Amino acid sequence: MPELPEVETVRRGLEDTVVGRRIDRVRVTGRRSVRRQSPAELSSRLEGRRLDAARRYGKFLALGLDDGEVLVIHLRMSGQLIFVPVPDAVGQAPHTHVVLAFEDKSELRFVDPRTFGEWYVTDDVGVNGLPSDFSRFGPDPLTDRLGARVLATRLTRRHCTLKAALTDQRVIAGIGNLYADEICWAARLRPDRRVDTLEDSDKGRLSRSISRVLRAATNKRGSSLRDQRYRDLMGNLGGYQAHHEVYDRAGKACRRCGASIEKVRFGARVAYCCPSCQL
DNA sequence: AGCATCACCTGGCTGC
């Protein structure tokens, strides 16, 4: 499931491939991927436009068009973008729901088995080139500075668990299930710890861990899990899975203290953590 | 206001 490091890897791929290309034809075949507007409307607002910029905020992609509008793409659980330079040579993968065909015949294809992912075009764009309603999200830890003081402010008057706060996009944008667990381990804090019990020193470690884990994962081009679902635009796997400390490591030894990693369940979600060195 | 729960969806896994 793509989170910030995976989406950032895809964004960089988009910058290297489709930015600068003009859209010739849009094919929407899936029923659910375009739902805020009709597929016909989406197509007519895209066809003839040139892609001018590939931006990202949290887990959202925002592709700037040459008329000022923005194409927003969210991959959600299983969405994948594939760049195909020579379409005739490559058969279309199952669950391909949207295709942008460019004037030079190359294609950007959207594959999404679980159909949670979404595409829409909006003209409600701020000066940063992002949709105005993205202001409801918290800071993006890769592009905004998220120091201990800022983080502490964003966590005040909250009584939820640390993991719930980390994955709440209104608090911080871009963190999901996997990286929340990895960040908690790096900060030596339990994911089910109540945020109102955190000391200043905890928040300091937390802010450093958020930045460190997300940067390291982005440098490794994200994580591909056992299903190898996540791939970048060119079909390459990510490399950060080899560096996971807790995620999907139940029963294995903590590489910091040797204790057995636990899979703990709270609320409707599951989290992985070390019962010994996370407090 | 803020927190918890649910709906959305389907490939893949578990267990009988």
Next chain:
DNA sequence: TGCAGCCAGGTGATGC
């Protein structure tokens, strides 16, 4: 072997 049933997981809506 076959199949039913469950699970994952981000976001937004709904309920409390």
